Amino acid sequence: MQPSSFRGTVAPLSRTSSAPPADPPPRPAGGVWRGLLSRLVTVVALALAAALVGPAPTAQAAVGLTKVTDFGANPGQLNMYVYRPTSLPANPAVVFALHGCSQNAQMYADNSGLPELADRHGFLVVFAETTFSNHMNKCFNWYQTTDIRRGQGEAASIRQMAAHAVSAYGADAGRTYVTGLSAGGAMTSVMLAMYPDVFQAGAVVAGLPYGCASDVTAALKCMAPGVNLTPDQWAKRVRDANPSWSGPWPRVAIWHGDNDPTVVPLNADELRDQWTALHGLSQKPTRTSVIGPNSTRHEEYAAADDSVAVEVNRVPNIGHATPVDPGSGPQQCGSTGTVNFQASICSSHWIAQFFGLDDSDPGREGLPAPTGLAPTGITDTTVDLSWDAVEGAEGYTVHRDGAPIGTADSTSYTDTGLAPGSSHTYAVAARDADGKPGRLSSTVTARTTGATATCWTATNYAHVQAGRATTSGGYTYAKGSQQNMGLYNMFVSHTLKESPAGHFTIADGTCN
Template identity: 50%
Template sequence: MHPHPAPPPAHSRTRPHPRARSARRAVASALLGVLALLAACLSAVAGAGPAAAAGLTQVTSFGSNPGNLAMYEYAPAGLPAGAPVVVALHGCGQSASDYFANSGWQKYADLWGFALVLPQTGSANNSLSCFSWFDPAKDTRGKGEAASVVSMVSHAVTQYGSDSGRVYVTGLSAGGGMTADLLADYPDVFAGGSVDSGLPAQCATSQTAASGCQYGSLNLTPAQWGDKVRASNPGWTGPWPRVAIWQGSSDYTVYPVNATELRDQWTDVWGIGQTASSTQSLPGGTTLATYNDSSGRPAVELYTISGMGHGLAVDPGSGTEQCGASGAYYLDTICSSYYTARFWGLDGSDPGGGTGTLPAPAGLTVTGTTDTTASLSWSAVSGAASYDVYRGGTKVGSATGTTYTDSGLTAGTAYSWTVAAVDSAGAAGSRSAAVTATTTGSGPGGGSGQCFTASNYSQVAAGRAHQSGGYAYANGSNQNMGLWNVFVTHTLRETGDNYYVIADSGCTA
């Protein structure tokens, strides 16, 4: 991505006139040296090099590095095993330290407990220190910068004992373009992504063609955009990453049409069409359009920020929903990192949970069970008009107080619940951390009680579970086991004839 002054806004999806493109290229060429000098000056002002931000450390040996990238990482003190990992890719002319200090991701790593990996490119790779989202030798599976990023992920997962099924990637501008490429190349590595002022996966295959993506439309159908993702990892049929798209309506470096094309691309990959399931107004003049998967959970979210130019949306402040520091390419509108993290479920809620502003209720507890009921209680949330109760990710009821009894359950069966506070406008906030309990009595059919511990993929292959929409579900109880892959592991107990319940605690395989 070239962070130079942009041409006047286009009023259609057509490409600029050839003479206009020629003039723009001339201007860009003339400014190239100035931008390189400016970047050097900014680095000198920062004064401490790429690892200046407190707590950010460089990893000098992380495995194969065909893309010639530097790796920086951060983890809050006492990070438990099984925590997620977020990869954050800076924009052109930026550094890992700059992105770490301004994007707000450190705040949520500390608050919600996950590790950060910040790859850094440099002028040896690209004259403007941009990630090479347009170069097939660098942005495709197993090659160049893309392969280097995945090496960093493997190193971090091993180092921190992280959950390899909860690895996410986000990036700004050229970093956003590389994010889309990584999601297409490695859907087996990344459970979700966020493309901030970026471009569709595999939009360009040369630096010359890159400007056609930045400033205009390639006029491809959603299926053609989806084919670019499917061709990036032939044979992969899902599950696909959940994708957030952030775009300013007045961005003249990466035109807003790119957000539309990203939406077309990833909704097609998910097979869910391009009509929003819902829309919502958020702070900072932001409109959120949500596209749900077949189970009713958000798969793609498009955040459009009215009047915002090219950059990462931040909202400096001390509130939970506020983050970051404003500056060049860090624009004071709304904290994109907060909403992205909640979309992925990093706050302890179900991925793709609510987008209201109320925090997650604390202290969710199962206070008692019978063979058909479970009683729940939780702490009150200031500003809540009511609370939504979810069993296994599906809403089963609501309450005006802080207690609820879930009924109609099956005896001898394990269930999990979360709760979200709902404001006076009806918007549900973050979901609480899940709590699990098993009803009393025996399961249907008088099963053997035998336990089986295996990956979700193996449980499905063995006939103890089934998959739908990229998720695994226990046979009989239909409990959601999470992503259908080899990275998520559960213990299932057979409580009846082909009837299995999740029994991760209190069941020896």
């Protein structure tokens, strides 16, 4: 995510052919210094690009995209590409995908897994693409004021693509979503903040909060070491930029690798603070669990009706990348054929689920959602579940951690073979006589017993980086217990006790 844009600074990269007004003739020494400074900024930006992006990847062309050239006035001079599955229902949902720096639409389509999910679940994907003429490193200009305000620049171009998707492809304007990586993730924040009337939900992958920066220097600081503001301060930056909006804010999923050196994991916490504050929610998660094959830490922040308004997914052992899981399994997707796509968990699968585009869509037609789901018995390796019957149901499908794991003919189910001390999130859907699943129930989280306590002694900074704690307002909080551990820095240390898995308490001098 190289922030340096230079639009309006270095003339060859400006969108407009008109030259900026000339400065008054400088004194010789001042002119020399200005020239040297301009060259130095360019050299630093190019060096940063080489360090963070790495070698240019080999282009792929596996996914067939259609380029659209007449979607609107296009003030941001972006390219629009569409992926349309062979079997596309009438009035489909549409997902906008925004690539990272040094990438393009084709690369993002070939590796992100989104077209695979579109084939499975029948939705349209629009890949917005920026170019060298906009930014020397092909980054979306996520911090340039002229591109991140409603009705201006790149943000306005993406908005016009959304309108075109509805008029030209029959897309459902009420099911329009956006996601992106890195600079594309930061631009996702822009679209959610500036067009909450267009995008119902979004997923920010390795991105940043809206309004974090307005120039190159500030952008670098936002990326690393990060900027720590209060939730109210972050929310105010969105409201001040979009003062006319009084309606509901979009739902937001946040994805971040815990080893990301480019956009540090602190940004996941700041994004959470921004969007929970906009939704009027606490920064303490309603539910926590683990998902996927790599035990990604999954935090849910629920609204009054128990719907998830904000979620945070902290992906272990990956850097600055879109998490993918190549394969043909129900939770697998994507490719590691180029940089910034790392084998881990298929984030696009879970993002599609968060958007409601798979079989867990709470708004789809079918039998109503079961109520009363609760754990009725727990051992070291099993969880017993029960729920209320649904009229007309011929059976039920049980979901664990976002994926179906079995069926039940009655209103009870026993999940077996679990690890001691592990936490799992369950939901249930009723099936009709044709086997079609209905709406998914609210989730419930259960932890098995029998875990042996594990103790960790480290600085608050290290605890946060390892996913054992979170930070908010400059302070550190133990995950699970939410105990205040003091300032978020590397000079304050604590011992944390983990029991059960994913639940940490302060145990200085007492952990055994």
